[in-house]
Amino acid sequence: MLNFWTLVFYKATSNLKAESKKTYLSFMWWFFEPMLLMAIYYLVFGIVLNVKTEDFVAYLLVGLVVWQWFFRTVTNSSSSILESGAIIGKVAISKIFFPAVVIITDLFKSIFVFFVLVCYLLISGYEINYAYYILPVLFVSQLLLIISISLWSSLIIPFLPDMKILINSLLMAAMFGSGIFYSTDLIPEDIKAYFYLNPMAYIIDCFRKVLLHGQLPDLIYLAKMTLVFVLFILLALMFAKRFNNSYIKVVLR
Amino acid sequence: MNSEIVLDISSVGVKFRESFSIFSKEKTILNDISLTLRKGETLGVFGSNGAGKSTLLSLMAGVVSPDVGTVNHFGNKIALLNLNLGMDVRLSGRRNAVLQGLFLGFSFDEITEKMASIIELSGLENVIDCPFYTYSSGMKARLGFSVAYYLDTDILLIDEMLGVGDIEFRKKSTYLLKQKINSDQTVVLVTHNIKLLSHLSDRVLWLEDGRVAKITTPEELVSLTD
Numbered sequence: 001m002l003n004f005w006t007l008v009f010y011k012a013t014s015n016l017k018a019e020s021k022k023t024y025l026s027f028m029w030w031f032f033e034p035m036l037l038m039a040i041y042y043l044v045f046g047i048v049l050n051v052k053t054e055d056f057v058a059y060l061l062v063g064l065v066v067w068q069w070f071f072r073t074v075t076n077s078s079s080s081i082l083e084s085g086a087i088i089g090k091v092a093i094s095k096i097f098f099p100a101v102v103i104i105t106d107l108f109k110s111i112f113v114f115f116v117l118v119c120y121l122l123i124s125g126y127e128i129n130y131a132y133y134i135l136p137v138l139f140v141s142q143l144l145l146i147i148s149i150s151l152w153s154s155l156i157i158p159f160l161p162d163m164k165i166l167i168n169s170l171l172m173a174a175m176f177g178s179g180i181f182y183s184t185d186l187i188p189e190d191i192k193a194y195f196y197l198n199p200m201a202y203i204i205d206c207f208r209k210v211l212l213h214g215q216l217p218d219l220i221y222l223a224k225m226t227l228v229f230v231l232f233i234l235l236a237l238m239f240a241k242r243f244n245n246s247y248i249k250v251v252l253r
Numbered sequence: 254m255n256s257e258i259v260l261d262i263s264s265v266g267v268k269f270r271e272s273f274s275i276f277s278k279e280k281t282i283l284n285d286i287s288l289t290l291r292k293g294e295t296l297g298v299f300g301s302n303g304a305g306k307s308t309l310l311s312l313m314a315g316v317v318s319p320d321v322g323t324v325n326h327f328g329n330k331i332a333l334l335n336l337n338l339g340m341d342v343r344l345s346g347r348r349n350a351v352l353q354g355l356f357l358g359f360s361f362d363e364i365t366e367k368m369a370s371i372i373e374l375s376g377l378e379n380v381i382d383c384p385f386y387t388y389s390s391g392m393k394a395r396l397g398f399s400v401a402y403y404l405d406t407d408i409l410l411i412d413e414m415l416g417v418g419d420i421e422f423r424k425k426s427t428y429l430l431k432q433k434i435n436s437d438q439t440v441v442l443v444t445h446n447i448k449l450l451s452h453l454s455d456r457v458l459w460l461e462d463g464r465v466a467k468i469t470t471p472e473e474l475v476s477l478t479d
Contacts, residue, residue, distance in 0.1 A: 007355040011339075014352065018343035021384075087339050091332070091356050092315035245318035248311070249269050 008097060012104035030112040034065070038120055055212070056183075058121060062211055063180035065117045066142065066204045069110040071171060073146045077102035078153035078167055081247060088248055095247050096240050099154040103147055114139075121211060129214030138210065138217070141226045142203050148232035155240055158250050178204055199225055259329050259408060259439055260290040260313060265322035267308055267463075282308045284463045286322070290408065293437040297454030299447070299474060304460040306443045310410045313441060329407035332357050336397030342386040346377060346396055349385050353400045367403045375399040376422070391419050398426050408439045451475045 020026035038061055046057040080098035081088075088095065122128070157163050178200040179187070187195050196202045202225065206217035267283040283305045290296055298306050311317040312324060314333050338353045350371055354364035372381050375395045377388075385393065411430075434440045434453050444450055450457060451471035459466040459474070469477070 003355065003358060003360050006361050007352075010352065010355055010361070014341060014344050014348055017348075018341060021343060087356070089311060089316055090314070090335050090338060091358075093356070245316065248316055 004094065004097070007093075008100045008104060011097075011101045012108070015101065015105050016108060030109055031116055034113040034116045037064075038116070055124075058124060058126065058212055059183070059208065060181065061117060061120065062208050063178070063204045065110075065113055066207050067175060067178060067180050067200065069106065069113070070142070070146050070149075070200055071175070072110075073103055073106040074149050074153060074167075074171065076106060077150040078157055078164060081154045082158045082161065082164075082251060084251065088251055092245075094240065095155070095244055096151070096237065099150050102154075103150055107143065118211075126212065129210075131210040131214045131216050134210055134216060134219075137219075137222070138203065138206050141222060141229070144226055144229040144233065145199050145203065148229045148236065151233060151236035151240070155236060155243075158247055159243075174198065174200055177201060180204065196221075199229070256292045256294075258289050259292050259327060260331070261323075261325045261327075262289070262312070263287050263323050263325075265312065265319040265324060267305075267312060267317055268320050282463050283312065283319075286312075286463075286465055288458060288465070288468070290439060290441070292439055294455045295434050295440040295442060295453055297450040297457040297471065297474075298441060298443045298460060299450060299457055300460035300466075305463040306460055307412060308463075309460065310412055310441065310443060313408070314410055326408075330358055331408040331410065332401075332406040333410045333412060334401050336394050336401065338397070340385065340393065340397075342384070344385055345383060346381045346385055346388065347372075350381075350396055350400050353397065354404050357401075357404055357406065359404050364404070371396075371399045371403050374402060391422070395422050395426075402426075402429060402433070405438070408441065409433070410441045410443075412443045413445070447475065447478055 016027075020029075023029055025032065041060055041064070042057050045060060077099040080102050081095050084095075084098050087093075153163070153167050157167075177195070177198050179195070184192075184195070184201075184205060196205070202221070206222060209215040209217050265283060265286045266281065268279040268281050270279055286309065288296075298309060300306050308317060310333060312319065313326075314331055315324075315326065316333075318324075335353075335357075338356045340349050340353070344352070347368070350368070351361070351364050354367075355361070372378055375381075375392075375398070377392060377396055380388065380392070388396075411434075431453065434442065440453075442450065442453060451474055454471050457469050457471055457474045459469060
């Protein structure tokens with residue numbers, strides 16, 4: 001068990017290392033890439049379109065950063081077992097290994113992106129407020145959401161490859177349903193309860209409350225949702241354990 | 254032979270589905286296989302293509318689960334001898350060696366401890382920290398072999414692989430592997446080379462269409478196939 005996690009972390013750091021070696025600026029890109037993205041959004045929405053909603057750029061960036069972390073990890077891990085190749089025919093390893101490596105790799109990169117985001121907010125006039133102390137809780141809650149969705153998609157896709165196409169469409173729908181590009185004030189009150197059933201929509205909202213308005217989110221709702229994520233993860237782990245050696249039969253054909 | 258039993262397979266069957274459709278036929282790869290492996294012995298596995306030899310090794314390695322019957326490995330560490338386990342060409346030779354060791358189930362400390370000997374055997378001292386894509390396929394195989402050689406598992410499964418690399422290293426690795434097989438290492442060896450099989454095995458398992466046709470002595474195998 002200990003060796004399993006050593007392997008996961010060793011593989012994840014190896015991936016990060018290998019990736020950084022592919023470019024001249026290497027790991028500096030973990031800062032530059034999100035900076036560039038934020039600069040583009042600032043240019044388009046803040047200067048060219050001059051959107052007047054109270055600081056739309058910051059609003060947009062918080063949503064995007066939180067969404068991108070989720071989106072990137074789920075996309076990368078969903079085919080991780082399917083594309084693991086010959087290795088699953090050679091070593092008896094828990095198939096959780098493959099999505100776990102992706103989750104850790106992307107977690108590490110996302111920490112940099114969040115760092116850049118907070119820098120942007122501080123530079124553009126926001127201040128560190130007392131609600132910041134809840135950020136680690138939000139972070140963990142989102143991580144658990146990402147783990148649950150990543151595990152399930154990676155575990156299901158080898159058996160039902162058609163799901164890969166479906167998951168891409170679902171992610172697209174989720175992106176539009178998470179209130180990234182529009183103000184959530186535009187949503188009619190009677191639909192709002194349903195809107196926040198989408199966990200990404202709710203977590204993005206929480207991050208915005210804390211980072212932009214210095215307000216604490218509804219922690220009870222957050223706790224309930226996180227409990228559901230944990231339950232999903234446990235079910236995924238049980239599924240993985242039960243069908244661990246069935247993957248070789250579907251992946252290698 | 255009264256030494257301790259290290260692996261027990263009893264009336265095992267393995268089936269694979271032929272396609273994604275749930276209505277597709279199930280193909281039986283292994284059928285009613287029973288065998289026990291004792292500590293220190295070398296079991297040769299012989300059979301024509303598609304007889305289920307590789308699946309039998311996968312079953313022993315714990316990669317495939319039996320659909321019927323049981324496999325008990327009594328907590329022994331079993332691994333397929335593998336030369337490029339999860340190798341990543343973007344990483345250094347050293348990192349790849351560690352990764353291979355971790356995949357084989359060894360701890361980071363065990364691997365670090367053996368690292369010097371591994372590098373020495375591979376003869377890659379000068380390039381061990383260079384990226385793996387700069388290695389020739391022979392060099393990769395040499396490193397892979399050295400890791401597999403020094404990181405001992407309780408039961409070693411060998412599928413058609415003896416000797417790798419250039420002529421000199423091939424000689425060296427074949428010699429080392431034969432030595433290992435003849436020591437009290439427990440080995441399951443799959444090969445089409447009857448001479449080698451009869452030379453190295455204590456017993457030979459003859460597979461035919463996923464069933465055990467017979468378990469013979471190496472001498473009998475030679476006389477039967479002549």
